[in-house]
Amino acid sequence: MSFWNRLTSASNNTDSIVRKTAHQVVDEVIRSVKKNIELVLNSRQGCTLCAPDFGLKDFNDSTATTRSLSQAIITDIRSNIDRYEPRVKISRIEYIPDPYDVLQLNFRLTCIVLLKQKNELTELNIILDSANKKFRVT
Template structure:
């Protein structure tokens, strides 16, 4: 069943159990689009710079040598996030990336992304929370 462009990855669009485009509501389509964007951001932010020969700048830079929680590390990771999204996620326009420290998890890096996302030709403001775990440097997007 053919699906419209920009609604998730190729494999998500070929999902046989998905509702036809004409049956889905605007809210359902927006939710699908945001979910696909978050999934792609999580994939992007879990890659490491230099791991792709065809795109050497793809991924976050290695920050093992930096002191966790230092202002320099937070600024460097924030810049990497902005650079990566600008280069590899054209559906999102990042207005700002703010560090949002969590006193209960002081070793992890928490960020909030303020973004504009086009949904059915209307720019919608979206906040995306991002957690980069200190232990394994994995990123989780919510």
């Protein structure tokens, strides 16, 4: 949950204090991590002056094979998540080809989400949607 969202929800709930369960807290953190990863992966490198390496490179290389392209994207995804999402420790990223939709790129990210009390092992699916050319994290 972003800082602004916490402020607005706190101002709306000034009459009563709501205690969240540990499961709700973990769900909120994972939702926030997914949202941040989507933001990072849908940004293009060089789009911000204060962090010129923020975002993914342009992968419009007509000479690249599917294997070399997927490896380049995996490397770039790993470096961006390592740099800009400190709540995640990546165990593995793998390319999952979809034989029914060759224009859609699917990656599986196995990671540990770092929490205060305990760490949560999770798998996130990163999908480059061919229709809108945006990454989705599910």
